Amino acid sequence: MKTTTQESFLAGQGMARRSFLRFAGASAVAAGLMTSISSCKKNDGTDFQPVDIGSGDLAVLNYAYALEQLEAAFYTQVISNPYNGISADERALLTEIRDHEVIHREFFKKALGSNAIPELTPNFSAINFSDRANVLGAAKTFEDLGVAAYNGVGYMIQTVDYLVLAGKIVSVEARHAALIRNLLGLNFADSTILDMNTGLEKSQTPAQVIPQANAFLQGFKISAPGLGA
Known part of the structure; x- marks a missing residue:
């Protein structure tokens, strides 16, 4: 799938890319969000820098941007260092996913402009990229988390x-x-991701998602008091 096709899909009917960027820019001026970064220490003595993503709609966009950074970095490494025995079909499918995640990441980055959080540094040391089961297990974690995260923050979005x-x-x-x-x-669609009584996807709040995402980051870590996390 070509990038131009994916970008057209993302924009969608009634939501042209230029329209979204215009709305994002207007909100940025209105909110006057300034990303704040201050040095801190965890209880175990390890240095890190918490990044406060702010509040309101821009915080939600930065929240999504952080997750897309993580996913894009993961799939980029998967394709750069494919696991042992990867088939041509699996490589093609995972490459498409990588391309989608990179487009999502760059879309949010451009939309947020100077209000975007810094580029994050992933820490995938717990993942064995040479082992198929380990890689696909990590991919499952990232994808399930991403879906739950979007669903859990949707009600906070003010701009249609x-x-x-x-x-x-x-x-x-x-x-x-x-x-x-x-x-x-x-x-x-099993009971780990669906409420089997309602048939609805389970969601997770930013307070639940951010610690899981931060476990795969080093240096900058996400902080979102404006989203209750």
Whole structure:
């Protein structure tokens, strides 16, 4: 799939890329958000820098941007260092996912402009990139977390255009999640991600998601008091 096709898909009907960027720019001026970074120490003595993503719609966009950075970095490494025995079909599918995540990341980065949080540094030392089960297991974690994160923050979005965008992206992330589960031979919609009584996807709040995401980051870590995390 070509990048131009993916970008057109992301923009979607009624939500042209230039329109979204215009709305984002207007909100940035209105909110006057300044990303604050201050040195800190964890209890174990390890240095890190918490990044406060602010509040309101821009905080939600930065929250999504952080998650997309993490996913894009993961799949980029998967394709750069494919696991042992990877098939041509699996490589092609994972390459498409990588391309989607990179487009998502760059989309948020451009939309946020000077209000974007810094580029994050991933720490994937716990993942064995040479082992198929380990890589696909990590991919499942990232995709399920991404879907739960978008669903859990949707109600906080005030700008309709942002809500439309989030709905389009979470739909793509859900397709990724189903594909990864299929590669693992798992049920695409089991009780770990769905409420089996309602048939609805389970969601996670920023307070639940951010510690999980931060576990895969070094240097800058995400802080979101404006989103209750």
